[in-house]
Amino acid sequence: MVLAPGAGLPSSRxxxxxxxxAVELSWLIRRREVSxxxxxxxxxxxxxxxxxxxxxxxxxxxxxxxxxxxxxxxEALDRGEYAGWMHGFxxxxxxxxxxxxxxxxxxSPILAGQVAESDGLVVERxxxxxxxxxxxxxxxxxxxxxxxxxxxxxxxVNPFDPARGAGGSSGGAAAALSxxxxxxxxxxxxxxxxxxxxxFCHVLGLRPSFGRIxxxxxxxxxxxxxxxxxxxxxxxxxxxxxxxxxxxxxLSAEQDPALFxxxxxxxxxxxxxxxxxxFGGYLPTEPGVLDVCESxxxxxxxxxxxxxxxxxELPVERAWQTFLLWRHxxxxxxxxxHYRDPARRELLKPEARFEVEGYLRxxxxxxxxxxxxxxxxxxxxxALFDDYDFLLAxxxxxxxxxxxxxxxxxxxxxxxxxxxxWMETTAPWTLSGHPVLNLPAGFNAAGLxxxxxxxxxxxxxxxxxxxxxxxxxxSDWVHRIIPPPLR
Numbered sequence: 001m002v003l004a005p006g007a008g009l010p011s012s013r014x015x016x017x018x019x020x021x022a023v024e025l026s027w028l029i030r031r032r033e034v035s036x037x038x039x040x041x042x043x044x045x046x047x048x049x050x051x052x053x054x055x056x057x058x059x060x061x062x063x064x065x066x067x068x069x070x071x072x073x074x075e076a077l078d079r080g081e082y083a084g085w086m087h088g089f090x091x092x093x094x095x096x097x098x099x100x101x102x103x104x105x106x107x108s109p110i111l112a113g114q115v116a117e118s119d120g121l122v123v124e125r126x127x128x129x130x131x132x133x134x135x136x137x138x139x140x141x142x143x144x145x146x147x148x149x150x151x152x153x154x155x156x157v158n159p160f161d162p163a164r165g166a167g168g169s170s171g172g173a174a175a176a177l178s179x180x181x182x183x184x185x186x187x188x189x190x191x192x193x194x195x196x197x198x199x200f201c202h203v204l205g206l207r208p209s210f211g212r213i214x215x216x217x218x219x220x221x222x223x224x225x226x227x228x229x230x231x232x233x234x235x236x237x238x239x240x241x242x243x244x245x246x247x248x249x250x251l252s253a254e255q256d257p258a259l260f261x262x263x264x265x266x267x268x269x270x271x272x273x274x275x276x277x278x279f280g281g282y283l284p285t286e287p288g289v290l291d292v293c294e295s296x297x298x299x300x301x302x303x304x305x306x307x308x309x310x311x312x313e314l315p316v317e318r319a320w321q322t323f324l325l326w327r328h329x330x331x332x333x334x335x336x337x338h339y340r341d342p343a344r345r346e347l348l349k350p351e352a353r354f355e356v357e358g359y360l361r362x363x364x365x366x367x368x369x370x371x372x373x374x375x376x377x378x379x380x381x382x383a384l385f386d387d388y389d390f391l392l393a394x395x396x397x398x399x400x401x402x403x404x405x406x407x408x409x410x411x412x413x414x415x416x417x418x419x420x421x422w423m424e425t426t427a428p429w430t431l432s433g434h435p436v437l438n439l440p441a442g443f444n445a446a447g448l449x450x451x452x453x454x455x456x457x458x459x460x461x462x463x464x465x466x467x468x469x470x471x472x473x474x475s476d477w478v479h480r481i482i483p484p485p486l487r
Contacts, residue, residue, distance in 0.1 A: 037071050044134070047181045050181060091126055091184075092172075094137050100119050102116055110347050125244075146192060147171070148166055174200065174228060177229065204231070206239065212253050222323075282316050296475075315376075319380075377431050381432040399446075
């Protein structure tokens, strides 16, 4: 278990309110031990101080209007009206998701003037639970690539080293959480966008099963929304708000999301965990990544788990090729309108053009191959759960890298053939649809964090969260080691 150099307690200059876990903050607000106005003012001042260091929160609303909304939340409490556990919480929404009255730029100059007229479903639900939207969190252009930079708002850098990136596409959300600028955050995940930045920024990110959080349509798009937090309890509470069926989403899961507000403190038996690692040398990794990830085994064993390597050979290269087809299909299709306009095409970054051009080359046989390949891979992963209760994998193949680079073009001595091959470790679990949670695993000698993906059975987020809670209690990574600016 490697500790970050200079790790320590928060500086006395950091307000106690922003250091609270979200559930603790919620209790104080509900019991009227702190006002929503005080919470909002404290968070805004903290953001003013630390956001310039990382460029995580963008499109901020004006303070006067936000404080007025907080005052209205206090007045509602005076009348005995309590909206929910997020009553009075400041929230910044990922800039791929609509929040009424705020720009949805998606990090693109093409959309820089676009203002949303209505809320996306998860934003609607967070507002209904009492949250106040204060702005957006930064993303890569159109969410492409796990490095949050764009020509509209610039680059979100890492709270543990500002010379390095924060990951992505939920990089702004992860950096804001890490620096205590938000109590919890929303994100989305196609290729690790809730997991990779969480690992880079030393927080938690959950990619839920398909349908757990409703999304419109009859095709299970590999991109799903999900929660990010600093503790498992906070993560579970935000999932309870975001999840639940909706008539607009025909594939949504029917299970009552109140399940996620239950007691997390115990898990049964001695779970067997299968470690997939680098798939027998298939995945290149930066030196030290696997060492830090494997140091987590001792924590799992301390809480009663059995961790053992998965010996079964899996067709991961075929899974990668299938994943590329889905990515071209879903992302390329959504960007084709911009690509067909020469003026807008010039504004698209090369990674976006790569996806569109891949989509334009696809035929019906490729769509059929994408569907068949996904079914086949899901069956392969599901079969692993005949032998294991959970699976474990690295969340990243590299530590946070130079923020001036577009993406790592070489990992472990191997050249990367696409802009996203360096994060292939997350793709298999996107493709299978199983719930996946990034857990902090530790730091390298330079003080850079990484994490492990804990993977559960389909629609089994609750057992996943309960095991994660036990791991958290044994390691307490997020509370023990905070970013240097807060020390």
